[in-house]
Amino acid sequence: MGQKILLEHANVPGIKTYEVYRQHGGYRSVEKALKSMTPDEVVEEVKTSGLRGRGGAGFPTGMKWSFIDKKSGKPRHLVCNADESEPGTFKDRYLMEYIPHLLIEGMITSSYALGCNQSYIYIRGEYMWVYRILETAIKEAYAAGWLGKNILGTGYDLDLAVHCGGGAYICGEETALIESLEGKRGNPRIKPPFPAISGLWQNPTVVNNVESIAVVPWIVNNTGAEYAKIGIGRSTGTKLISASGHCKNPGVYEIELGLSVDEFMNSDEYLGGMMDDRPLKALIPGGSSVPILPAHLIFKNAEGGDRLMSYESLSEGGFASGSMLGSGGFIVYNDTTCVVRNTWNFSRFYHHESCGQCSPCREGTGWMEKVLHRIETGHGREEDIDLLWDIQRKIEGNTICPLGDAAAWPVAAAIRHFREEFEYHVRFPEKIKDKDHFVHEPFEKVRHLVAKQTV
Ligand SMILES: Cc1cc2nc3c(=O)[nH]c(=O)nc-3n(C[C@H](O)[C@H](O)[C@H](O)COP(=O)(O)O)c2cc1C
Missing domain, CATH: 3.10.20.600 (Ubiquitin-like (UB roll))
Incomplete structure (x- = not known):
């Protein structure tokens, strides 16, 4: 059994409630940080841990924290990114649904480290039931004195609010999330300035993934050096x-x-x-x-x-x-998966979710969806595969935010590794028409058929 840090207590009956969470050592990191550590010492522990952001890019969390502007005198904010809209990803939901207090504890300890007095959890609209779980847990934390004014008599104040998004993938991108949190349409901002300098309400802001924040209590309790050993x-x-x-x-x-x-x-x-x-x-x-x-x-x-x-x-x-x-x-x-259909499905998603600000993404995702659909349904042309390749190349790196890259990479990889399957769709339309599209010939046979046809 590997070491469990986040899910150690996930199966304890009632761990969702404040009482049970507290009985299992909950909120110890807040006591330790607020009573015996300076904010900079907490940041140092996170740096030492080597923790990398769990939202996707893997940027070192401690380093990101050290970029926050402490000199401007403006209020600072920690925003937890609980948008989790990437197809195939549902880990943050699990954490928030089963151990909501772990995230709240992480928010308090991390907010203390960053010098924030008003922090937010931004959760996707489709997770309404999890939003309610978090709301209940936040109320419990206020009632027990872990949030609000003068926490543990240390003079530190923190308010925490949970905000429900409207249900858009783009609002997981940190600057779109900030726009949305400000009540506007979730369009990504041009960087720089980065949120650490000018984020929510133009104040210095750190945006971190749920998992990145939920691991901070363990790091504070056990030290960053211990975490780095894992x-x-x-x-x-x-x-x-x-x-x-x-x-x-x-x-x-x-x-x-x-x-x-x-x-x-x-x-x-x-x-x-x-x-x-x-x-x-x-x-x-x-x-x-x-x-x-x-x-x-x-x-x-x-x-x-x-x-x-x-x-x-x-x-x-x-x-x-x-x-x-x-x-x-x-x-x-x-082996029953049709890679072309799968890629088309993803492209449909990215086209739907593109905010439309940048032409390469707005137009390109639509073209990719269209071309993939005609290949998948047996109406593709031989040159469509190179056309697809060309479109994705023109999207990648040419947009304000990485949604364009996110849409381009799956198409590029599918063509790179499964080109014969695209060719098979184009050359043998009779084999895919009126069939259950999920079940195709085994890939080896597809390769063989395509090779034979080329010769
Ligand atoms: C289109 C798009 C969607 C994203 N969705 C999420 C998301 O749902 N959750 C998340 O934590 N990060 C998401 N990100 C990454 C965030 O912009 C940001 O890098 C992350 O929240 C930083 O947290 P971390 O450093 O803890 O990983 C997304 C990025 C893009 C471009």
Whole structure:
């Protein structure tokens, strides 16, 4: 069993309530930080821990905290990003639904470290029932004196509010989230200035993912040095992974970073192998935005080294043969999956969710959806595959926020690794028309058919 930091008490009956959470050591980090540490000492512990943001990009949390402008004299804010809209990712929901006080404790300790007196949790509109759970837990925390004025008699004041978004993927992007929190349409802002200098209400602001904040109590209680001992290399600590798709045991897991992908995928402690023992065709390790990996690059990298669940290992080989840990949305595909249909489905999502500010994203996501749809339904042309490649190249890197990249990467990776499947759709439309689109020929046969046809 790997070490559990976040989910240690997740199965304790009643842990959702303040009483039970407190009985299991809850809010100790607030006592320790407020009574015996300066804010800068808390920041130092987080820096020492090597914690990297769990929202997707993996930016070091302690370093981000040290960028917050403390000299301007303006109020500062900590905003928890609980938007969690990336397809395949549902780890933050689990944490908030089952152990809401862990996030609230993390918000208090982290807000103290950053010198914030008004902090926010921004949660996606579709998580209305979780919003209510958080509201209840926040009320309990106020009643017990962990929030409000003069917390523990230390003179530190903190108000915490939970805000429900309208249900838009773009509002997970930190500057769009800030706009939305200010009551405006969730359009990303041009950076710089970064939120650490000018964020919510133009005040210095740190935006962190739920998981990044919820781990801070453990770091404060046990020290950053102890946290840094867990994991591997620059991927310290544990990570929540939400697993879905064609595996035996889908769900949310806390793993120690550095676990092999093979063990995570195949051991009974985790995913237990493939559902119905069908062959593994592909894997998306970090949510819909990250490149899909074909079977031969899942357990081993291109050089034959073991693939590990870590930031570095999953991205070995760059986009040519690697992917990313991203938000930890681990999606498993068996041999019945149509990669073209899956890619079209993602493109449809990104087109729908593009805010429309930047032309390459607004127009490009729509074109990709259209072209993918005609290929998938047997109306594609040979040149459509290169057209798709061209469109995604023109989106990547040409937008204000990375939603454009998030839309482009899955298309690029699908073509890079499964080009024959696209060709098969174009050249053998009769084989896919009027059929259950989820079940295609096995990929090896597709490859063979396409190769034969080319010759
Ligand atoms: C389109 C888009 C959607 C995003 N959605 C989320 C999200 O739902 N949750 C999240 O924590 N980060 C999301 N991010 C990343 C945030 O912009 C930001 O990097 C993150 O909240 C920082 O927290 P961290 O440093 O703790 O990872 C998204 C980014 C983009 C471009």
